[in-house]
Amino acid sequence: MPKSILLINGPNLNLLGLREPHIYGSTTLKDVETEARSQCDDLGVTLSTFQSNHEGAIVDRLHEARGKCDFVIINPGGLTHTSVVLRDALLGAELPFIELHVSNVHAREEFRHKSFLSDKAVAVICGLGVYGYKVAVDFVARKLSESA
Numbered sequence: 018m019p020k021s022i023l024l025i026n027g028p029n030l031n032l033l034g035l036r037e038p039h040i041y042g043s044t045t046l047k048d049v050e051t052e053a054r055s056q057c058d059d060l061g062v063t064l065s066t067f068q069s070n071h072e073g074a075i076v077d078r079l080h081e082a083r084g085k086c087d088f089v090i091i092n093p094g095g096l097t098h099t100s101v102v103l104r105d106a107l108l109g110a111e112l113p114f115i116e117l118h119v120s121n122v123h124a125r126e127e128f129r130h131k132s133f134l135s136d137k138a139v140a141v142i143c144g145l146g147v148y149g150y151k152v153a154v155d156f157v158a159r160k161l162s163e164s165a
C-alpha cells in the first residue's frame with residue numbers, strides 16, 4: 018500500500034492568488050496542489066487534497082481520513098486562531114500533521130499569534146509564502162517513502 022498524504026486548506030484559501038496578493042502572493046491553490054501532486058508522484062506517495070470554507074466539512078474529512086491516511090498537511094486559515102473543534106478533530110483522527118501558513122502570522126495582528134493547533138503539530142511552517150507547501154510536502158513525502 019503506498020503511503021498517503023492529505024493536504025487540507027481551510028476557509029478563504031480557495032482565493033489564494035487572488036486575495037490580498039501583497040500578503041499571500043499570486044500563486045493559486047490549484048497551482049499549489051498541482052505542484053504537490055507532482056512531488057508526491059516523484060516519491061511514490063499518494064496525495065489527496067481538500068479545501069473547504071466550512072469547519073464541519075473539514076472535521077468530516079478528517080474523520081474520513083482516520084486510519085486511511087498517513088499524514089496531514091493543513092493550512093487551517095482563520096480556524097487556526099479560533100477552533101477547539103478543529104484541534105479536537107485532528108487529535109481524534111490520530112494523524113500526525115504539519116500546520117502551515119503562507120504568511121508569517123507572528124508578524125501580523127496579535128490575534129493571529131495564537132494557534133489552537135501548534136502544540137500538537139509535528140512542525141509549524143509559516144512565512145515562507147506558498148513555498149511552505151513545497152517544503153512541507155517534500156519533508157513528509159520523503160519521510161513516508163523512507164518508511165515504506
Ligand SMILES: O=C1C[C@@](O)(C(=O)O)C[C@@H](O)[C@@H]1O
Binds near residue numbers: 029117119
Ligand atoms: O486565512 C488565513 C491564512 C493563513 O493561514 C496563512 O496562510 O498565512 C494565516 C491566517 O491567519 C489567515 O486567517
